[in-house]
Amino acid sequence: MSKSNFRSYIKPGTIFVALVFLLNIVLFTNVQISLAGSNDFPDLSIQETVYAQQSVIDAVYEGEPQTFTLSGTILGTTESDIVEIMLSTVNGEVVVTQTLAKEQSEYTISGVPAGEYKLCVHVNGATSAIEFVRVDGHMTVPDIELVPVRGTLAGLSEGVSAFVYFVPENKNGMVMPLTVLSNGNETEFVHILSPGNYHMIVKAEGYEDFVSPDTITVNEDEMVLDPVEMVIELKLLTSTLPTGSENKAYFVELQATGGKEPFTWSISNGSLPRNLTLDNSSGVISGTPYSRGDYTFEVTVTDSYGHTDSRNFNISVARRSSGGDSSSNISSSGSSSTGTDTTFSDPELQEVINNAEETVTLVAPAGITSLTITWEQYNLLMESGKDIVILIQGVQIVLDPTVINLPDDARLNFKVEEITEDTAANLVSDTDYQLIGKIFDISIEVSNADPQGEYPQKQSVRLSLPVESAFWLDNSHYRFDVFYYNEELSQWEPMQAVHDPNNQVLTFDTPHLSKYAVLQRPVKEFLDINGHWGxxxxxxxxxxxxxxxxxxxxxxxxxxxxxxxxxxxxxxxxxxxxxxxxxxxxxxxxxxxxxxxxxxxxxxxxxxxxxxxxxxxxxxxxxxxxxxxxxxxxxxxxxxxxxxxxxxxxxxxxxxxxxxxxxxxxxxxxxxxxxxxxxxxxxxxxxxxxxxxxxxxxxxxxxxxxxxxxxxxx
Structure with missing residues (x-):
């Protein structure tokens, strides 16, 4: 081969590669000599040096990967919206993020290697659109059109942060939520989304998650969602149950807070002691157990939205002792005794009187609005010298038997009747008060051969009206009071009820029986106390x-x-x-x-x-x-x-x-x-x-x- 032919055969790039290779050999030999003469460096450092040299050679031979430019346009945002573009690999590794300037709708992403990517658009911190793109050259992504989806959150306390997620169907990946700060009433929000099908989820600390029951379809036009009611997290409050005694009446009312009433109670695992039952609507466990032993079971409470909470309990039924508690109670099955029209039989009443030290509690079964005792039974109670507690529909009536002058052969009928919703709404419509719960018409009547009438009351009786658990948790009950409806003046009058957080009731003494309700007073806002120590x-x-x-x-x-x-x-x-x-x-x-x-x-x-x-x-x-x-x-x-x-x-x-x-x-x-x-x-x-x-x-x-x-x- 001639000298001139040799020069034309060796390309300039080949000469450069050869020179670099020879230079690395020289450097590598020097490094080995230097390291061989010193014990200050471990062998691992030598290996790392070799790898570093190898990467240089690879870079020389392989060269840099080819990259491309991605561009597109976001439509449907406003000047006040903060728009962010995020490009990530299908495995979730973020490649680049880019925040658009105000009034900017177009974006350009440079230096993107070939491959498959996920392009996310975030508006005001929330995920608005997810598009999958395959990059194999410079490309323009089809326009991404966004539309506002408006909604309302209710039921959250003021200052609570809610997180609204719109999860697109058939598109995997993390979705960033829209953060909504509650104003304490109905809080409106706007989520900017691309057309498609979504599942909506709302989360807030201390509240149950809301999950949309149906798929939400977003079209090209602005849409308004139905209001979302958030409810406080459902929790079964009762932690332990009292011990029972064989052949002795047992009664306990389970308590739950949060959720959306009405609640449904059930035994989800295990079983109650024989002859005890759980009322599905009231959560009352009652009956007379007659088999000793330890019984473990799980109770589940379910609210009207399907939220649940469960807890394991144990009831130990022991041999009945001769002693008694300070109070004893009995829950009727609602049946009448033979030949009489009473709620309880005489033996049942006598037993509960014998077991009680200070107070006899008579409980009407769930759904029953009245409770009746005969003249003979009333005399038994009066002779016992013990107070009577009547519990009907959650309303408690406490009285001393001596305050009632009951004629011979008469019957005493306690009634707690709920006023219909329409009537209740009319009674409070002309006031500044908000009705909390039900309006109860409470009466104690005497009936015998003569026409029935109200009993001749000698002194005040004590009443307690229930208040939902949620109001005691957030301390909002302090604006509540029990009000008496004055029929003559057609107005509500406050009773200065005592707030009892342990039993979650409002208690008051009254010389008359009529319609009573828990009402919430309006908020009184003063302009000059914000931040004041008092x-x-x-x-x-x-x-x-x-x-x-x-x-x-x-x-x-x-x-x-x-x-x-x-x-x-x-x-x-x-x-x-x-x-x-x-x-x-x-x-x-x-x-x-x-x-x-x-x-x-x-x-x-x-x-x-x-x-x-x-x-x-x-x-x-x-x-x-x-x-x-x-x-x-x-x-x-x-x-x-x-x-x-x-x-x-x-x-x-x-x-x-x-x-x-x-x-x-x-x-x-x-x-x-x-x-x-x-x-x-x-x-x-x-x-x-x-x-x-x-x-x-x-x-x-x-x-x-x-x-x-x-x-x-x-």
């Missing part, structure tokens, strides 16, 4: 109708409170309302505070001055507040064992007036009145300091808790 107490007292504001929607929390204002607040809290006749020289019958001052004076909670005045517009001092609160506790029959020297804990104790020291000690000991920090870091009582409206609301809220607890235990 905001929570002010809102709670305002919701209960105890404190009020001004016409300009302000509360003026830091304004000094007058004697008339504090007296009015206190009489509302105590539920003192009656006819009065007072003769203070500066309080006229036309004054707004006349009745409250009169009632408080009549109850010996407040007093006047030696000159015959009350000074209603004079500011009230902190020690005067303590004295008035102490008088209110005495009026309510609350006499704690106060520490007479508790007032000495304040660094300014010597400045407390002698007549106020015992009141300050009592109010301070009970946590109603507290000190204020001084400049030297110690706490002072500041007895002569005028109390502010915020301080008054806080102290009255503390008094409310003590007052209600005392009323429950009375």
């Amino acid at each position: 905001q929570e107490d002010i809102e709670k007292m305002a919701a209960q109708g105890i404190v009020g504001g001004y016409d300009d929607q302000s509360f003026k929390p830091d304004k000094n409170i007058t004697r008339a204002e504090f007296t009015a607040f206190l009489t509302r809290l105590m539920g003192i309302d009656g006819n009065v006749n007072i003769k203070f020289t500066d309080v006229a019958e036309k004054d707004w505070h006349y009745k409250s001052i009169g009632n408080a004076y009549k109850a010996q909670i407040v007093g006047g001055y030696e000159d015959g005045s009350f000074k209603p517009n004079q500011y009230i001092t902190r020690e005067q507040v303590a004295a008035v609160i102490s008088n209110a506790l005495d009026y309510a029959g609350i006499n704690p064992e106060g520490n007479d020297v508790a007032w000495e804990t304040f660094s300014d104790a010597r400045s407390i007036s002698p007549w106020a020291k015992q009141s300050v000690a009592m109010a301070s000991e009970m946590g109603i009145v507290r000190g204020v920090p001084s400049n030297d870091g110690r706490f002072i009582f500041a007895p002569a300091k005028y109390a502010t409206r915020a301080e008054a609301a806080v102290m009255l809220n503390r008094l409310t808790d003590i007052y209600e607890s005392a009323k429950l235990n009375f």
